[in-house]
Amino acid sequence: MPTASATYQPQTHYNSPPQHQQPQQQFRPDLYRQDSHHPYWPPHSDLHSGPELPPIISPSHSEPHQQRLSGDVFLPYIQLFFQHMFPIMPVLDRQVFLDASLYSDSSSMSSDMYCFLCAICATTVVQLDASIPQPSPLHPQKSTDDVFAEECLRERKTYDWIDSCTPLAVMVPFFLFCYYGNHEQSAKAWHYLQECITFSENLNMDDEQSYTKLDPVEAQWRRRLYWLLFITERAYAVQRRKHTRLHASVQLPAVFESEDPQLLTGFVNLANLFSAVDDSFVSAWRGSRRQSLCNEAWLAKTQKQLDAAALAVDSGGGVSETQQMDISVTREWLHVLAWQMGVSNGLIWGKGEGGMRLDYPIEVGRRVVEITRGAKGMALDSHGIGMEQKLSDIAGCLADVLRCTAGDTSSTFLEGKQYLHTLLQTLSSMRGKESRYLKPLMSKLDGVMGYELSNATLPLPAETAATSANMPPVTSAGNDFLMPGGGRYSFADSFGMLRTLSMSGNLGMPYLDAPIQQGPGLQNEWEQRRESGRVYDEYETKAMGHWMGGQRIP
Structure with missing residues (x-):
């Protein structure tokens, strides 16, 4: 599966990696800052009964301030992701997302970054489920994956995410798709899968020529992301008897120029299977x-x-x-x-x-x-x-x-x-x-x-x-x-x-x-x-x- 790292840091400048070496990134904390202020949400306030689809038009920024989740709640789930899910979704750069300084202050994160972290943590919790011990719940009455998903959707109402067309923005609806898919809410899952595909098309990720205009390392990350979407759409479309939009129209990511050739070999094999x-x-x-x-x-x-x-x-x-x-x-x-x-x-x-x-x-x-x-x-x-x-x-x-x-x-x-x-x-x-x-x-x-x-x-x-x-x-x-x-x-x-x-x-x-719940005590x-x-x-x-x-x- 594609790995996402540079893909989610489009402003980051990379040096072209030597053959067989890991792409190097310069970590810049300022990438996670934003100029606009955010609404805040008091801790332990009631959450919505369930995540809802985002509005077509972004609401105004005049909502009362609400406090974001503390930055340190994300890292344990990101670590679980790398330990158990990274081989099937290798779309994050370890150097960036395992750096504790990224999570030091959630209020300084860009909205895309904050939404992305909420979405991927929601997916990590629901996908691993009870297979391994997980960190303490974030809310006394709600499951942790719901808390993360609801917070992601709340934050999305505070900025114009439709115009925020970056590779990182592609991954927000992708992991919302994963969250809803694991909960068997197929209509919402399909909605978010279509949303992230639309973002990828807006970035011309389905056009081979677009990769020649990118930094070589950035191009490799985007190839991984595109093929992850291709694999996911094919699998889910077959399961649900849906049409497909993405095609095997771009080259696969390079295996031997990656940071982990063995991992990329597995990803390329899976991509070939779905081709x-x-x-x-x-x-x-x-x-x-x-x-x-x-x-x-x-x-x-x-x-x-x-x-x-x-x-x-x-x-x-x-x-x-x-x-x-x-x-x-x-x-x-x-x-x-x-x-x-x-x-x-x-x-x-x-x-x-x-x-x-x-x-x-x-x-x-x-x-x-x-x-x-x-x-x-x-x-x-x-x-x-x-x-x-x-x-x-x-x-x-x-x-x-x-x-x-x-x-x-x-x-x-x-x-x-x-x-x-x-x-x-x-x-x-x-x-x-x-x-x-x-x-x-x-x-x-x-x-x-x-x-x-x-x-x-x-x-x-x-x-x-x-x-x-x-x-x-x-x-x-x-x-x-x-x-x-x-x-x-x-x-x-x-x-x-x-x-x-x-x-x-x-x-x-x-x-x-x-x-379908039939009532208390009923099967x-x-x-x-x-x-x-x-x-x-x-x-x-x-x-x-x-x-x-x-x-x-x-």
Whole structure:
């Protein structure tokens, strides 16, 4: 991911670094001062009930003075950011942001700097969540991430942030996006992501020629920032089935001229992976391409491109464990999405090329288990809600395949249950607690794993690798699957059920918005992130009757 340092200090003058050495900056405290006065906010005053979208027109500066947060509250969270999140968001310069003198007087900071620190601290708190101990709360009744986010939005009302078009200003809405994204408030998250992209376009960061006019070091920082936005937009647009605005139109940052070539190697690998998620992929995933354009050749090519883009990770590219988790799990997640497009377009077969087989999600599940097995907790947890979403997507798709092929006693499908069980165990302890996606995911599993949603713990599946050795060989010919009690699903039936789920937006793990509070003492209900207005017809309902346990689909 891009690193941000000079990017956020556009006035700073840099010396061109020698080859393989870290870009040097001259730290100038006056960069963080501003001439205009700020409203102040008395300590321990009531905060807003929740962050709100900023007004289109900046309000006047005549509001009563309010006091900013003390500068020393920021540094502990910035240190946590560098310790755990920097490998996936290397967009800050250590020399500047770990210098304690920066935080000596918050009243002398520019509004952009103050807002940026509030936004990144809010993201750090919510993204790491309960995975590690964090500093003492800033407010007795509010979570610390909300305090930081609200203070960022309050400060934004005191100056014309729209005209404050600097790389540092780009990062304010970016980290607000991260904050809202981790809270599953997708509308606000998308708003702030679009805002930071607009800022980047105003700075011509999507134009390769613009970099030739910059100091070489500043140009490198801006390249990192641009590619961070590119990666983030592609990932979030795919998750939410949105259009994309940024393209792979500028050169990647230089690896060997950076302060940390290993870190930049991981970032470039991730950028290459998302470069494979081109406009045709996004359009096909959104369902806006003609079916004839998403054909067998395109699907096979896409699956191969995803593997080739992250080849350096498989060949021991020397990236950090945190980056390896990001790249490898993301690649498998994209494989599953491409497979789902194949299901929607009738391109999945019982046998044949890997990415177009009916049991392909089982293979993906195996690879993800191998990737995550033995990984340090923080290597997964530092990615925040995004890692949980990708793992739950993969697990949900695997669960659907196992349900639509119920009764198949071949080793492949028995092993698939083991992989699903392992993924559920991983989700049962993410960021220091049970993932919010675990229970909605387990609601898919009745009759698949041998345990119910109400179970407090996850027992081992009834079938184990040991028992599979004693199973009789599969006697079905071709693509037929055995059914419990002697019944069968043909390949056509299994594929038809999967395609029905895919076309209705329910294949895999339905994304969730924030829980809907039903009142004191009542259990939360969940909204799907990708709602489907499609109603199953009578034929589809009848075909899926056995699979749904006799329950009709509304």
